[in-house]
Amino acid sequence: MKVQSYLSFEGRCDEAIAFYKKALGAEVVQLMRYSDAPAGGPAGNPDAGCAGGMPGPDKVMHSVVRVGDTELMLSDGSCSGHAEFKGIMLSLTAHSDADARQWFDALADGGQVIQPLMPTFFTSNFGMLSDRFGVGWLMVVAPPAA
Known part of the structure; x- marks a missing residue:
């Protein structure tokens, strides 16, 4: 499926x-x-x-x-x-902080930042935004491989 x-x-x-x-x-x-x-x-x-x-x-x-x-x-x-894109967000996983920043800034252009991209307890960078079309995005950096 x-x-x-x-x-x-x-x-x-x-x-x-x-x-x-x-x-x-x-x-x-x-x-x-x-x-x-x-x-x-x-x-x-x-x-x-x-x-x-x-x-x-x-x-x-x-x-x-x-x-x-x-x-x-x-x-x-x-x-x-x-x-209307209510109640749903697309999650984008980056492999590096640089990729996360680039994609986050690009998607935020003309949109609205909900939570700025920042370090958290679970990843080196996480943020949320709504792009210029109203599509919600979660940006997260993948944790390093164990």
Whole structure:
């Protein structure tokens, strides 16, 4: 079994992909736009389209980006313009304090720091933030191998 995160950016998916490429070195593995869907909705069924109507053809219907060893799925969703990422955070484990600082600062650009990156009793650096899209992130440095 595999559990993956699927984030709906409600119309800002292209912007999010570009941001994560720059901030984290994310790589686009797959990208499908609504214009790539067959005519008449999924499987040719016009009644099987998106709730509330079909987003613009240039919007992202589905994408997969790889961040390190993890794949995240991203979409424009229904393009409501109001993405909400409540009650969930993505945890990013760095192998060094330098990597943690670089990624933390990059993700915090345009976002909000919840807890500054700092040493704790359980790791050399830990911090929390909400990025410019409202996605919550936990940053932790992996403890040294025993």
